[in-house]
Amino acid sequence: MSSTTSTSSFPERMELSGEGLVLRDWTEADLAAMPELFDHPDIAYWTPIVSPFDEAAAHARLGRARRLRADGTTILLAITVDGGAPLGEVMLRRDTESTEIGYAIGPAHRGQGLAARAVRVMAAYAFEQLGAEQVVLELEAENAPSVAVAxxxxxxxxxxxxxxxxxxxxxxxxxxxxxxRP
Structure with missing residues (x-):
């Protein structure tokens, strides 16, 4: 892994396209959609995302996404097909040890390959723009859908x-x- 990746900062605004997806910054316009995506027993069980996930949690997550980006450690992007309505989230966290990707797909949007495609787009960004030699996913073996995504x-x-x-x-x-890295 390249330790130089932790010293450069992320762009203030981001939009990544590929594999039929547009990964973009979360905005205030997304706040109403976030509880529908994240307030679900699967997400509560398998991820560190707060539960229950309500309007206050949505505001906190948007603020957290902006702070982590400014700190240069983590990017949280909305997964969309066209830059519009969010269908889930993809995360990239980097430190001197590794570059990790994570994701959560809203229950109504599962089964469309969104997570695997978003992970591949984010991995390409890590390789091409951050100089990462390897990206990782950390998941529980019992989480069959995440094993399938990996x-x-x-x-x-x-x-x-x-x-x-x-x-x-x-x-x-x-x-x-x-x-x-390919």
């Missing part, structure tokens, strides 16, 4: 120790899946 996006399970912890009062053990 596989569809071209990631392979890495021989790394499990990342163990607790989130929302529930223990977890994350596998690390990796995709190397």
């Amino acid at each position: 596989t569809k996006a071209g990631f392979t399970l890495l021989d790394r120790p499990l990342i163990e912890g607790e989130e929302k009062g529930r223990p977890f053990a994350l596998q690390t899946w990796g995709l190397n």
Whole structure:
């Protein structure tokens, strides 16, 4: 992994296109749609996104997305097909150790390949613009939909120790899946 990626900042505004998707910044216009995307038992269980996810949580997430971007550590982008209505979110977090991608797709928009496509677009950005040598996904083996996304996006399970912890009062053990620079 290139340690130089952690020193450059992210652009103030972002829009990435590819694979029939437009990944774009969250805006105030998205606040009303966010609870429909994120207030769901699957998202509450498998992700660190707050639950219940209401209007106040939407405002907090928008503010957090902007702070993390300004800090140069994390990008949170809305997943859309045309730059319009958000269907989910894709995240890229980088530090000196790794470049990690994460995602959440609204329940009404699953089964369309959105997560795998968004992950591939974000991985291409990490390779081409940030100079990352590898991007990773950290997920639980029991999360079959995420394992399928990792596989569809071209990631392979890495021989790394499990990342163990607790989130929302529930223990977890994350596998690390990796995709190397083409």
